[in-house]
Amino acid sequence: MSVSKSASKSLPGKPGQQLHKRPPLRVRLRDNWVMLALMAPGVLFFVGFFYVPMLGNVIAFQDYQPFIGFKESPLVGLANFQELFADPAFWEAVRNTLAFAALQLIFFFPAPLALALLINSLISPRVKKFVQSIVYLPHFISWVLVVALFQQVLGGAGLVSNYLRDNGLSALDVMSDPTTFPLLITGQVIWKDIGWGMIIYLAALANVDQSLYESAAVDGAGRWRRMWHVTLPAVRGVTIMLLVLRLGDVLSVGFEQFLLQRDAVGARAAEVLDTYIYYHGVVYGDWGVGAAAGLVKGVIGALMIWGANKVAHAFGEHGVYSK
Amino acid sequence: MSSFGFPLRGKDERRRVREERPAWEEPPSKIGSAAKAVVITVICAVMVLPFLTVLSTSLASREEITASGGFVLFPSEPTLDAYRTVLSGGIVSRAVVVSVLITVVGTALSLLTTIALAYALSKRGVPGGKPILLMVLFTLLFAPGMVPMYVVVKELGLLDSYWSLILPVLINAFNLVVLRAFFMNIPEELYQAARIDGAGDWRILTRIVLPLSKGVVAVVGLFYAVTYWNAFFNAMLYLNDSGKWPIQLVLRTYVVQNKSMTADQLGIAHMPPQQSLSMAVVMLALLPILALFPFLQKYFTKGVLTGAIKG
Numbered sequence: 001m002s003v004s005k006s007a008s009k010s011l012p013g014k015p016g017q018q019l020h021k022r023p024p025l026r027v028r029l030r031d032n033w034v035m036l037a038l039m040a041p042g043v044l045f046f047v048g049f050f051y052v053p054m055l056g057n058v059i060a061f062q063d064y065q066p067f068i069g070f071k072e073s074p075l076v077g078l079a080n081f082q083e084l085f086a087d088p089a090f091w092e093a094v095r096n097t098l099a100f101a102a103l104q105l106i107f108f109f110p111a112p113l114a115l116a117l118l119i120n121s122l123i124s125p126r127v128k129k130f131v132q133s134i135v136y137l138p139h140f141i142s143w144v145l146v147v148a149l150f151q152q153v154l155g156g157a158g159l160v161s162n163y164l165r166d167n168g169l170s171a172l173d174v175m176s177d178p179t180t181f182p183l184l185i186t187g188q189v190i191w192k193d194i195g196w197g198m199i200i201y202l203a204a205l206a207n208v209d210q211s212l213y214e215s216a217a218v219d220g221a222g223r224w225r226r227m228w229h230v231t232l233p234a235v236r237g238v239t240i241m242l243l244v245l246r247l248g249d250v251l252s253v254g255f256e257q258f259l260l261q262r263d264a265v266g267a268r269a270a271e272v273l274d275t276y277i278y279y280h281g282v283v284y285g286d287w288g289v290g291a292a293a294g295l296v297k298g299v300i301g302a303l304m305i306w307g308a309n310k311v312a313h314a315f316g317e318h319g320v321y322s323k
Numbered sequence: 324m325s326s327f328g329f330p331l332r333g334k335d336e337r338r339r340v341r342e343e344r345p346a347w348e349e350p351p352s353k354i355g356s357a358a359k360a361v362v363i364t365v366i367c368a369v370m371v372l373p374f375l376t377v378l379s380t381s382l383a384s385r386e387e388i389t390a391s392g393g394f395v396l397f398p399s400e401p402t403l404d405a406y407r408t409v410l411s412g413g414i415v416s417r418a419v420v421v422s423v424l425i426t427v428v429g430t431a432l433s434l435l436t437t438i439a440l441a442y443a444l445s446k447r448g449v450p451g452g453k454p455i456l457l458m459v460l461f462t463l464l465f466a467p468g469m470v471p472m473y474v475v476v477k478e479l480g481l482l483d484s485y486w487s488l489i490l491p492v493l494i495n496a497f498n499l500v501v502l503r504a505f506f507m508n509i510p511e512e513l514y515q516a517a518r519i520d521g522a523g524d525w526r527i528l529t530r531i532v533l534p535l536s537k538g539v540v541a542v543v544g545l546f547y548a549v550t551y552w553n554a555f556f557n558a559m560l561y562l563n564d565s566g567k568w569p570i571q572l573v574l575r576t577y578v579v580q581n582k583s584m585t586a587d588q589l590g591i592a593h594m595p596p597q598q599s600l601s602m603a604v605v606m607l608a609l610l611p612i613l614a615l616f617p618f619l620q621k622y623f624t625k626g627v628l629t630g631a632i633k634g
Contacts, residue, residue, distance in 0.1 A: 022448075025450060028448065028450050029450055032448070032449050032450060032524070034523060034524035034525050035442075035443040035446060035449045035524055036443075036449070036450070036451075038439035038440065038442060038443045038524075038528075039439065039440055039443040039444070039449070039451075039455065041435075041436045041439065041440070042436050042437070042439060042440030042443075042459075042494055042499075043440070043455060043458075045436065045490070045493045045494050046458060046459060046462060046494070048475070048479075048490075049467075049472070049475065049490065049491045049492075049493070050462050050467055051458075051467075052475055053467035053468065053471035053472045053474075053475045054465075054467045054471070055471075056467070056471030056472075056474050056475055057467070057468060057471050059470065059471065059474065064474075066474075066477070069478060070474060070478075115366070118359065118362065118363070121359070122359075122363075123344055127363075131363055131366070131367060133620055134367050134370050134371060135366065135367075135370055136616075136619075136620055137370065137374075137616060138370060140549055140553075140612045140615075140616065140619055141553070141608075141609060141612055142552075142553035142554075142555055142571050142608070143553075143555065144553075144555050144571045144572075144574050144575045144579060144608070145553075145571075145574070145605065145608055145609060147579050148574060148578045148579050148601075148605050149373035149374070149377060149605070150373070151578075151579065152373065152376055152377060152380075152602070152605075153372065153373050153376060159376055191369065191370070195370075210345070213345075213347070213348075214345065214347050217347040217348065217349075218347060222349075223349065248464075255556065256555060256556055259556065260575060260579055263580065274469070277468070277469050277470065278469060278560075281469065281470040281473075282469070282470065282473055282560065287470055287474070290469070290470040291468060291470040291471060294468030294469055294470055294471070295468065297468075298465060298466060298467075298468055301465070301466075302464060302465055305464060
């Protein structure tokens with residue numbers, strides 16, 4: 001540690017010097033024992049439930065046997081990866097993941113911005129506030145509840161089906177139809193999180209200097225040109241930051257959402273990387289292969305964040321982290 | 324508000340700006356305003372309707388449910404029978420107790436550890452502070468993966484223990500960053516004054532820092548509480564014993580997967596209609612969130628913004 005180097009230079013026992021130079025490590029440890037004690041549980045948590053599992057990824061290279069533990073399980077090199085890449089179900093999960101991610105980028109990503117622009121254009125603050133409270137609510141309920149609510153409205157025994165049957169039409173069961181499943185999934189994400197996603201855009205819009213609009217209007221810019229030249233540039237930075245975050249997380253397309261509905265529509269339609277890892281790694285006990293899939297996913301995710309951030313910097317934006 | 328480091332306009336100021344259409348803005352066309360009104364109304368209806376359906380069906384009587392074929396939008400004689408049934412002992416009542424306990428204990432522990440670490444990391448000169456901060460920030464970019472997590476929880480002997488629902492998610496790095504940012508914004512003079520008065524780190528935390536950060540601590544606490552209440556997957560992963568299930572897992576089994584609750588599991592002889600029982604369970608899972616929503620609504624905007632700007 002660099003600390004001990006500077007500590008050895010400042011002679012202990014000369015109080016005048018300690019005001020300017022860093023006191024020795026021993027003294028700093030003693031002076032800060034309260035702080036160190038406060039840090040201890042948190043540090044233990046991050047080591048135990050982040051860094052140790054991180055190292056535990058070694059089971060991706062092992063023939064892991066739960067009864068022996070991961071210290072004793074034999075190393076098998078890249079065999080798990082070979083098995084993984086030879087599994088057609090894995091590639092199906094990859095394909096599904098990418099397809100759902102693309103749908104979300106196209107339909108879900110711009111939705112909060114659109115809603116923010118709409119709400120921002122409302123004049124009455126009371127209506128604005130009312131609409132805001134309503135669209136925020138679904139963010140806070142669990143995915144189990146979201147799926148339950150959708151089932152009650154759109155399921156085979158749900159509200160819409162009941163209504164159709166009462167009127168002599170055939171019922172429709174959107175909840176268990178694999179062909180419309182991508183639409184359902186995207187619809188649920190929008191329903192749940194459009195309000196939450198909107199907040200940050202609304203804040204950016206609230207900070208636009210109103211006199212910019214006025215001068216633009218005086219210069220003859222109409223409604224749409226003002227939006228193009230004043231409003232959209234104001235949300236550009238936020239949009240790019242959110243896009244980078246989204247890209248970095250693109251392989252996690254709502255694990256619980258898929259897990260909860262996989263039974264209803266079948267694995268072919270609803271298997272994504274995370275559910276693949278859960279079923280193959282934990283349920284079927286293929287620990288090594290599951291860990292290998294998780295590692296592949298993690299590495300690609302990290303590369304995506306890094307790459308997307310590079311692109312954001314190339315466009316002169318901050319991205320998620322600087323430099 | 325400025326202490327959040329984000330120049331939000333004050334309420335009154337914003338109202339003044341948007342109360343009336345400014346003189347330079349052209350009046351909206353009739354079709355435009357009508358279209359806007361329709362779109363907004365549809366959005367609100369789509370958001371609210373599922374909640375209403377669930378609430379009214381949970382309150383409906385057997386006759387009404389049979390007559391309507393399953394769903395009732397306006398129950399003529401609301402009854403709490405379904406709630407009485409699911410709460411009269413048995414699997415749902417137990418799940419509610421479990422969820423409440425996990426939420427209360429989990430939130431308390433999470434707050435304690437998060438505040439402690441955030442406070443220590445907000446001060447300069449604490450040995451190891453910088454590497455530990457980096458260590459925390461790194462966790463925001465990467466996740467260790469489900470299988471190794473399961474293995475660690477298993478090897479720690481936490482399977483089928485309620486600790487498996489709390490310890491692996493004890494500290495959320497995002498919440499930590501928010502708290503630390505707030506603590507760092509407390510004026511340095513306050514700390515110095517306290518030190519001159521002879522207060523140590525512990526006294527400064529409990530007597531100065533915490534009273535000043537009540538608001539942000541409340542926000543972080545709400546976030547934790549909602550996360551604990553809503554958690555479902557960890558319980559499914561780590562708890563094999565269905566007698567230990569929290570409400571979300573019960574909800575999944577009996578409502579989403581549509582297994583029917585037998586009189587035996589509920590511990591009663593006389594059964595209200597299945598549909599209203601299911602909806603009563605949905606409402607039970609929903610109620611705490613609805614009760615907290617006014618606070619969530621009020622505070623979380625700030626929380627999101629602070630995190631987004633600082634993190």
